[in-house]
Amino acid sequence: MKLNSRLNELARDDIFLKVTNKVAEYKKNNPDKKVISLGIGDVSKPIIQPVISAMHRAVDDLSDMKTFKGYGSYYGYDFLKDAILKNDYKGFSFSKDEIYISNGTKTDTTSILELFDIDSKICLTDPMYPIYKDGATCLNRRIVEIKLKEENDFVPEIPKEKYDIVYMCSPSNPIGIAYNRLELQKWIDYALANEAIILFDNVYSSFIQSSDVPTSIYELPNAKKVAIEFRSFSKNASFTGVRCSYYIIPNEISKNINRIWKERTINRFNGADYIAQRGAEAVYLPESQKLIQTNIEDYLDNASFLRRELLNLGFKVWGGIDSPFMWVKTTENMDSWNFFNLMLNDLNIVVIPGCIFEGNNSKYFRVSALGFRKDIEECVERLKAYYEKK
Numbered sequence: 001m002k003l004n005s006r007l008n009e010l011a012r013d014d015i016f017l018k019v020t021n022k023v024a025e026y027k028k029n030n031p032d033k034k035v036i037s038l039g040i041g042d043v044s045k046p047i048i049q050p051v052i053s054a055m056h057r058a059v060d061d062l063s064d065m066k067t068f069k070g071y072g073s074y075y076g077y078d079f080l081k082d083a084i085l086k087n088d089y090k091g092f093s094f095s096k097d098e099i100y101i102s103n104g105t106k107t108d109t110t111s112i113l114e115l116f117d118i119d120s121k122i123c124l125t126d127p128m129y130p131i132y133k134d135g136a137t138c139l140n141r142r143i144v145e146i147k148l149k150e151e152n153d154f155v156p157e158i159p160k161e162k163y164d165i166v167y168m169c170s171p172s173n174p175i176g177i178a179y180n181r182l183e184l185q186k187w188i189d190y191a192l193a194n195e196a197i198i199l200f201d202n203v204y205s206s207f208i209q210s211s212d213v214p215t216s217i218y219e220l221p222n223a224k225k226v227a228i229e230f231r232s233f234s235k236n237a238s239f240t241g242v243r244c245s246y247y248i249i250p251n252e253i254s255k256n257i258n259r260i261w262k263e264r265t266i267n268r269f270n271g272a273d274y275i276a277q278r279g280a281e282a283v284y285l286p287e288s289q290k291l292i293q294t295n296i297e298d299y300l301d302n303a304s305f306l307r308r309e310l311l312n313l314g315f316k317v318w319g320g321i322d323s324p325f326m327w328v329k330t331t332e333n334m335d336s337w338n339f340f341n342l343m344l345n346d347l348n349i350v351v352i353p354g355c356i357f358e359g360n361n362s363k364y365f366r367v368s369a370l371g372f373r374k375d376i377e378e379c380v381e382r383l384k385a386y387y388e389k390k
Helices: 005-010 015-029 049-061 078-087 105-115 130-138 181-194 257-268 274-282 286-312 336-347 373-387
Strands: 099-102 121-126 142-147 165-169 197-201 227-232 245-248 317-319 325-329 364-368
Touching: 005 130, 015 336, 049 274, 049 286, 078 099, 078 274, 099 105, 105 130, 105 197, 105 227, 105 245, 105 257, 121 130, 130 142, 165 181, 181 197, 286 317, 286 325, 286 373, 336 364, 336 373
Parallel strands: 121 142, 121 165, 165 197, 197 227
Antiparallel strands: 099 245, 227 245, 317 325, 325 364
């Protein structure tokens, strides 16, 4: 029996699991200590009531044969596509044929590689969201990583080498920065010149505040010719436990691309569930948008507070303006794993070591503003007490 040998490359030390186990062990051995996480990637606000009500109605629909929904569209129900196109892509002239409803961007951004030839050369950054690399590895794809540099504020330089596929995440996880129009346009021009496709992970678009940062790559000239954009309801609408996402494959990339992808999808996916899609549709209700905006503002207020306090303590910080995430340099040139141990054991604070997202010699860590404000404030007080003594 022959197995996919590339899967062995995934059998490395799982640092996320190692973090979880370390924290659990510390709590077990120190039950009197209050451990607070600044590493949370999940949301801390529940799904808003209008969305919950819509999902309850969808459950009721499934109990009556007059409204029952069995197998749905492989590509998503029209009611949700219409809502997305009317709200998120108003004025972009996309058709329902170009949009696909799915069950999570984590899956979407890796499964999309099936659209391309197996010999396609993929450009990734280091640091990066690790799922891109792992997904490409599972599919036996050729990967080249571009090292991001602190002196360039972790904005990738346009490569001289030709790539077929380029992964971009903006606003970024883990770094938390967002690419402005000028920076993105350079990549669009690169893709046009090299016949490359940009896989644009845009799940944090709701957090964008900067006027020079586009909320969609399609705001820029020629982006429809080279970019596939991915979005999700996870962070803005607290759908991390529901699972609903979508992506756009523009017809301008190729006349046949959507016909090919639809044939693939029929054989690989049965569609996102009806209840989740009805909930996602309700996200666009006016009352929902007001509540969601309040949640986003709370998260961004957390981020602004945490960023300011870290800077005041002398840390170098990136992100936290158009994103709930921040990329922070460790103190005393400490490697990220040792810094994690210091934070946990001395301050009872959990951060995410940067070696999860880049090479093992990382000197950075990621923090998140998605947690509870009172916990973030307490962490700041602990950090102040520790560093002001030094």
